[in-house]
Amino acid sequence: MKLRLSVLALLCAASLPAAAASVACPDLATAVQVASCPAEEELRYTFTGYCSDNSRTYKGDADVCTDYQLYRKLKNVALWESADGNFNAYVSCDLPAAAVKAAKVSAVKVGKQGKITQLVCSYSEGLSFTWRTRAECKVAAGADCKTDAAACKASCD
Secondary structure (H helix, E strand, C coil), X not given: CHHHHHHHHHHHHHHCCCCCEEEECCCHHHCEECCCCCCHHHHHXXXXXXXXXXXXXXXXXXXXXXXXXXXXXXXXXXEEECCCCCCEEEEECCCCHHHHHHCCEEEEXXXXXXXXXXXXXXXXXXXXXEXXXXXXXXXXXXXXXXXXXXXXXXXXX
16 A cells, blocks of 8 residues: 555656756856866877878868867867866866856857757856756846856756
């Protein structure tokens, strides 16, 4: 009898619509770098391999191969995550960690890539941290992140 009631309660709970969750842009003061930056020797080695791929040239996708500094700017990055691991970004290794941690949120937007929703939080220093989910998200109309960092959030369900 107890088993039937608990199964019934579980089925009823599963049939109720889930409440929308509020997802806020993370505070980068607690963000962590989770991958190391490539060494200069590694960048020079991969530049040669990346740019010697003839198919890239034929496709017209070799703009960064005209100058090593352009390639270095593209590839000299490391993965960073928010403290909870939900948001991530590839950040230039030329940007000091202190500058990343001091960056302030300036905007939030929602985008779609196939069935995946991307909640993109933009920060000073040109940083963008992204949370990917299958949930549908909406940014509150009139949310002004520049004056109120707490307004940088979305409702997802």
